[in-house]
Amino acid sequence: MEEITTNCVLTAKDFASDQPVRWCPGCGDYAILKSMQKALVELQMPKERPVFISGIGCSSRFPYYMSSYGFHTIHGRAAAIATGVRLANPDLSVWIISGDGDSLAIGGNHLIHAIRRNLNMNLILFNNEIYGLTKGQYSPTTQRGKVTKSSPHGTIENPFLLGELALGAGSSFYARVPDTNQKLMTGVFVEAEKHKGFSLVEILQNCVIFNDNAHEEITGKENKDDNQVVLEHGKPMIFGKERNKGLVLDCLQLKVVTIGENGVTEDDLLVHDAETENPALHQMLVRMQLPHFPIATGIIRKVQTPAYDEALREQISLEKERSKFTSLNHLFLSGNVFEIKSS
Amino acid sequence: MLLKSPAGRENEKAYMSAKELKGAVIKFAGDSGDGMQLAGSLFTSTTAFIGNQIATFPDFPSEIRAPTGTVAGVSGFQIHFGSTGVHSPGDTPDVLVAMNPAALKANMGDLKPAATIIVDIDTFDRKNFDKAGLEADPLTDGSLDDFQVIKAPVTSMTKTSLADMGLSNKEMMQCKNMFVLGMVYWLFSEPMEPTIQFFERKFKVNPVVVEANKKVLLAGYNFAETVEAFTSSFTVPPAKKAPGMYRNITGNQATAWGFLAAAQKAGRGLFLGSYPITPATDILQELARHKWTGIKIFQAEDEIAGICSAIGASFAGDLAITTTSGPGMALKTEAIGLAVMTELPLVVVDVQRGGPSTGLPTKTEQADLMQAVYGRNGESPVVVLAASTPADCFDWAFEASRIAIEHMTPVILLSENYIANGSEQWKIQTLEELPEIHPPLPVSREEWSPYKRQAETLVRTWVTPGTAGFEHRIGGLEKEDGSGNVSYTPANHHHMVKTRADKVAKVADDIPLQRYLGKDANKLLVVGWGGQFGILVAAVKEMQEEGQSVGLVNFNYIHPLPKNTEEIFGKFEKIVVCELNNGQFVKHLRAQLPQFSYEPFNKIAGQPFRVAELKRKFYEIIERK
Numbered sequence: 005m006e007e008i009t010t011n012c013v014l015t016a017k018d019f020a021s022d023q024p025v026r027w028c029p030g031c032g033d034y035a036i037l038k039s040m041q042k043a044l045v046e047l048q049m050p051k052e053r054p055v056f057i058s059g060i061g062c063s064s065r066f067p068y069y070m071s072s073y074g075f076h077t078i079h080g081r082a083a084a085i086a087t088g089v090r091l092a093n094p095d096l097s098v099w100i101i102s103g104d105g106d107s108l109a110i111g112g113n114h115l116i117h118a119i120r121r122n123l124n125m126n127l128i129l130f131n132n133e134i135y136g137l138t139k140g141q142y143s144p145t146t147q148r149g150k151v152t153k154s155s156p157h158g159t160i161e162n163p164f165l166l167g168e169l170a171l172g173a174g175s176s177f178y179a180r181v182p183d184t185n186q187k188l189m190t191g192v193f194v195e196a197e198k199h200k201g202f203s204l205v206e207i208l209q210n211c212v213i214f215n216d217n218a219h220e221e222i223t224g225k226e227n228k229d230d231n232q233v234v235l236e237h238g239k240p241m242i243f244g245k246e247r248n249k250g251l252v253l254d255c256l257q258l259k260v261v262t263i264g265e266n267g268v269t270e271d272d273l274l275v276h277d278a279e280t281e282n283p284a285l286h287q288m289l290v291r292m293q294l295p296h297f298p299i300a301t302g303i304i305r306k307v308q309t310p311a312y313d314e315a316l317r318e319q320i321s322l323e324k325e326r327s328k329f330t331s332l333n334h335l336f337l338s339g340n341v342f343e344i345k346s347s
Numbered sequence: 348m349l350l351k352s353p354a355g356r357e358n359e360k361a362y363m364s365a366k367e368l369k370g371a372v373i374k375f376a377g378d379s380g381d382g383m384q385l386a387g388s389l390f391t392s393t394t395a396f397i398g399n400q401i402a403t404f405p406d407f408p409s410e411i412r413a414p415t416g417t418v419a420g421v422s423g424f425q426i427h428f429g430s431t432g433v434h435s436p437g438d439t440p441d442v443l444v445a446m447n448p449a450a451l452k453a454n455m456g457d458l459k460p461a462a463t464i465i466v467d468i469d470t471f472d473r474k475n476f477d478k479a480g481l482e483a484d485p486l487t488d489g490s491l492d493d494f495q496v497i498k499a500p501v502t503s504m505t506k507t508s509l510a511d512m513g514l515s516n517k518e519m520m521q522c523k524n525m526f527v528l529g530m531v532y533w534l535f536s537e538p539m540e541p542t543i544q545f546f547e548r549k550f551k552v553n554p555v556v557v558e559a560n561k562k563v564l565l566a567g568y569n570f571a572e573t574v575e576a577f578t579s580s581f582t583v584p585p586a587k588k589a590p591g592m593y594r595n596i597t598g599n600q601a602t603a604w605g606f607l608a609a610a611q612k613a614g615r616g617l618f619l620g621s622y623p624i625t626p627a628t629d630i631l632q633e634l635a636r637h638k639w640t641g642i643k644i645f646q647a648e649d650e651i652a653g654i655c656s657a658i659g660a661s662f663a664g665d666l667a668i669t670t671t672s673g674p675g676m677a678l679k680t681e682a683i684g685l686a687v688m689t690e691l692p693l694v695v696v697d698v699q700r701g702g703p704s705t706g707l708p709t710k711t712e713q714a715d716l717m718q719a720v721y722g723r724n725g726e727s728p729v730v731v732l733a734a735s736t737p738a739d740c741f742d743w744a745f746e747a748s749r750i751a752i753e754h755m756t757p758v759i760l761l762s763e764n765y766i767a768n769g770s771e772q773w774k775i776q777t778l779e780e781l782p783e784i785h786p787p788l789p790v791s792r793e794e795w796s797p798y799k800r801q802a803e804t805l806v807r808t809w810v811t812p813g814t815a816g817f818e819h820r821i822g823g824l825e826k827e828d829g830s831g832n833v834s835y836t837p838a839n840h841h842h843m844v845k846t847r848a849d850k851v852a853k854v855a856d857d858i859p860l861q862r863y864l865g866k867d868a869n870k871l872l873v874v875g876w877g878g879q880f881g882i883l884v885a886a887v888k889e890m891q892e893e894g895q896s897v898g899l900v901n902f903n904y905i906h907p908l909p910k911n912t913e914e915i916f917g918k919f920e921k922i923v924v925c926e927l928n929n930g931q932f933v934k935h936l937r938a939q940l941p942q943f944s945y946e947p948f949n950k951i952a953g954q955p956f957r958v959a960e961l962k963r964k965f966y967e968i969i970e971r972k
Contacts, residue, residue: 021820023832023833050815052812052815052816052818055812056820067822068820068822070820071818073812074819074822075822076820076823077823078823081652084620084648084655084656085656087652087656087659088618088655088656088660088662088663088667089662089812090659092659093663093813095813096812113648113649117647117652316643316644320638320639320642323638324638326639331778332607332611333778335637336777337594337775337777340392340541342395342398342593343591343592344589344591344593345590
């Protein structure tokens with residue numbers, strides 16, 4: 005087979021496929037697609053390396069719109085299929101593209117186990133709190149009480165909080181990003197790819213048709229500065245239009261304070277440590293809810309724990325060294341073997 | 348024929364004076380915790396080692412430790428060994444070892460006339476009769492008058508021989524199986540060295556265990572020799588076999604090894620995604636031991652993740668397999684459809700057990716054929732193969748891999764509990780003797796597109812992520828032929844459904860013609876498939892020897908069928924289709940070759956066929972006007 009190497013510098017356009025993009029006009033997915041193309045350029049990724057593996061749902065059309073390798077699979081199973089891809093070829097850059105229905109309902113089992121195993125791959129979860137492709141039924145992240153086509157009297161289920169679920173399953177990398185902040189998103193994608201382990205990126209994504217403005221309170225122009233704290237490792241937890249609000253720890257509880265009031269200074273604020281092993285503070289951060297707290301975005305947790313795929317490769321090389329067998333013939337002819345000679 | 352140094356006969360004298368038999372059937376039966384499977388396996392290894400043909404049939408309850416002393420808790424291991432004509436584990440034992448009254452009760456109806464029964468007399472008390480649901484003591488009520496019964500105090504003798512070793516009662520009782528094994532070795536003039544060597548290897552770090560088992564084994568052997576309870580001992584001379592290297596192998600082990608070999612011959616990595624399920628788990632466990640080959644083993648969170656990870660690995664270029672049994676197959680259904688649509692190589696092994704639902708997890712059945720051939724949404728053709736003996740599981744695992752890769756299709760390989768856990772001698776095949784497997788690769792970038800097909804076989808190419816210049820997307824949505832782009836065009840869907848079916852049908856051009864037994868016969872054709880082959884051969888051969896015009900064809904290629912199937916069927920007046928289900932292959936044949944008339948013969952008891960019941964049926968059909 006002839007090999008074509010791509011030496012020239014790629015641009016975001018090089019990662020766009022020739023297929024027409026068929027998301028609804030105004031869909032949050034467009035921003036994610038763009039940010040991804042930019043991130044790959046920033047990572048200087050050759051086109052043949054990334055593999056986008058998706059399940060079923062609006063989000064899962066994503067691989068068709070990228071010019072690299074892609075696999076549009078079946079509902080909920082993208083993480084399981086990606087696991088096989090990753091284990092078969094460790095040189096690939098593996099990206100799972102999924103949604104709240106795909107990964108938290110039908111694919112919930114694969115999600116928690118993928119997090120637990122910590123394979124070196126990335127999951128971009130488009131959370132629009134609704135089933136879009138089937139036209140508007142409530143999902144596992146839909147807010148309680150919400151009226152949808154399948155909950156005409158309001159849902160009677162509590163939603164999953166993805167961050168909480170992820171940390172509970174032992175996540176080594178969890179980030180939350182609104183679809184309105186492409187710059188942050190691109191940076192998080194780059195960090196997710198660099199992280200050795202399972203990187204889970206939750207996108208607060210807007211479904212313009214079936215759940216418009218679901219994240220408006222967090223992402224809206226008027227609200228975003230006051231209602232979001234964008235966390236950066238090593239930086240104080242500061243937010244607000246005036247950059248005068250922050251988070252402190254008070255009797256083992258997070259508390260919002262205002263700089264300049266009651267003698268509070270910037271030095272009193274918590275400094276974000278995404279890399280600490282202890283998930284206690286990360287858990288408090290992901291649980292913060294409006295209206296008493298801002299929503300935490302950015303990379304909330306990023307810790308080094310052993311990656312499954314690397315551990316498997318290590319076991320294989322160790323076994324190669326220490327096995328008493330050197331070939332299959334050697335194995336087949338080992339143990340209780342006997343010969344029958346021709347008479 | 349010379350035999351290369353089997354361990355010296357334990358007792359040359361006994362050997363010389365022993366009666367020579369063509370073959371014998373032994374059944375070890377006891378509580379699940381009595382170590383009957385181990386005793387049976389060790390006897391199997393020894394008798395295989397000295398060159399006998401063997402066929403074994405372990406039969407155990409699904410509970411790990413069912414209530415002791417009850418019929419439901421009886422675990423059995425049957426072995427048929429001999430110099431010639433061993434095609435099945437045998438219908439009726441010549442020797443029964445019964446560790447308690449329940450084991451006797453469960454098996455006494457199946458014995459050969461004048462069979463030898465060895466019982467542990469220490470367990471024959473009122474309490475155990477009650478547990479076994481026996482009114483009276485079968486040893487004294489006359490029901491065993493036609494048999495030769497050896498009343499051995501197995502429990503007490505085991506304790507006595509271990510008295511000075513400082514073992515707990517539980518530890519001593521774990522050696523009971525060696526006492527009866529020693530007795531059986533004496534009875535058949537078989538050497539004890541292979542068993543002693545087994546313990547020395549297995550318990551290297553625990554010499555007390557080695558010593559205890561050795562002691563009890565010898566005690567049993569000596570007991571048999573001295574009590575003169577047996578009227579005679581027997582010897583079974585080694586079988587005549589093709590020259591070569593041999594070993595004893597179970598179906599599941601052979602399946603695992605077949606995949607190891609196939610990956611090497613294809614020059615690809617091997618990936619197994621699997622979830623534990625009886626009776627397929629041994630394949631996962633066997634392969635997990637061989638990471639030194641580079642195999643990537645992934646024990647998944649469920650059956651679906653097992654197959655999905657394999658599909659991912661296949662997309663990325665590995666020979667990818669998943670192993671399961673019926674209930675797991677049901678869960679994998681949707682994912683098999685994805686592999687059909689994306690035309691990726693994949694092998695799904697279904698080691699069949701009794702169904703439906705959880706069914707009979709440790710019993711044998713052939714009832715997943717319909718599920719394998721037809722059980723998916725949409726028009727979803729796959730290749731279906733079936734292994735037919737423990738040793739040929741190696742060949743069928745290899746062949747399934749070859750077809751999957753060379754024809755870019757999922758292949759379902761049906762095994763069954765009966766052959767998966769059964770064992771026989773395998774004529775070892777070395778890598779040099781096996782054919783190369785050729786993955787279909789593109790010739791040049793210019794003429795390539797993801798779904799461009801090779802004209803004769805309709806096979807697309809296998810281009811894997813990481814290959815520069817060939818970036819493409821695949822998926823479960825309908826594909827436009829050639830480009831592989833998503834297509835909802837009506838004519839394209841029609842064309843693609845037909846193309847996928849044709850692609851699988853064309854596999855028939857790439858498989859050997861079906862072989863059959865009975866070239867001169869024309870009266871009755873016995874049709875079977877998969878793992879009942881050995882028993883069918885035994886029945887048909889006996890009838891041929893009895894002068895009957897009977898033939899046998901046992902299918903391994905279930906879908907598509909070999910091209911000469913019609914020709915074979917046409918040679919016979921009557922066709923009987925024998926299978927362990929309610930008539931699935933017969934339905935498949937009626938759909939594929941409706942011009943013939945088929946009579947079904949079905950057994951759905953969780954047990955393999957017996958030669959006697961087959962012959963009865965065949966005679967009835969032949970004699971029917």
